[in-house]
Amino acid sequence: xQGRVEWTGGTTMDGINAAGQRISMDWESGPSPMxxxxxxxxxCSLVDVVVGxxxxxxxxAWVEMDSVRAGESPRRFTSMTMVYxxxxxxxxxxxxxxxxxxxxxxxxxxxxxxxxxTIDWRVxxxxxxxx
Numbered sequence: 001x002q003g004r005v006e007w008t009g010g011t012t013m014d015g016i017n018a019a020g021q022r023i024s025m026d027w028e029s030g031p032s033p034m035x036x037x038x039x040x041x042x043x044c045s046l047v048d049v050v051v052g053x054x055x056x057x058x059x060x061a062w063v064e065m066d067s068v069r070a071g072e073s074p075r076r077f078t079s080m081t082m083v084y085x086x087x088x089x090x091x092x093x094x095x096x097x098x099x100x101x102x103x104x105x106x107x108x109x110x111x112x113x114x115x116x117x118t119i120d121w122r123v124x125x126x127x128x129x130x131x
Contacts, residue, residue, distance in 0.1 A: 001017075002017070002018045008024075011029070012024065012025065012027075013026075034075070037077075037109075038065055038067050038080065041107070042063040042082060044107045044110065045063065045109075045110060046061060046084075048101070049061055049084060053086070053094070053095070053098065056094070057089050057090070057128070058088025059088055059128060061085065061086045062085050063084050063085070064083045065080060065083075066081045067080045067081070076117075077117050078117060080118070080120070081120045082120070083124060084121060084122070084123045085125075085126070086124075087126045088125075088126075088127075088128050091125075092125045096123050103119060
């Protein structure tokens with residue numbers, strides 16, 4: 001995997017992958033690199049959840065995240081809390097197993113972080129008939 005980040009002036013930059021695809025960033029008026037890192041942990045793990053539920057009937061899935069950072073530089077993450085939400089007729093225990101496997105083995109982003117970062121998570125399943 002290869003990539004490049006180019007400063008594009010002021011507080012903006014573009015991340016560019018080997019295929020030339022770009023993501024624009026602004027560290028003052030857009031998500032900061034740390035915010036993007038937190039969101040990418042969620043995105044990577046959510047992929048695992050959606051793929052892991054295979055053909056189960058669900059209509060929505062998302063993860064809400066919160067984090068704590070060190071008070072002094074480097075202001076690295078010290079902990080993350082993730083709440084996974086799935087709307088559909090899926091067993092909560094299945095979603096919990098999929099999330100556990102994501103954090104134990106499959107989510108490359110969270111598994112690339114410092115192992116001292118505490119990642120806590122929980123699952124909430126809303127039945128499709130709950131509205």
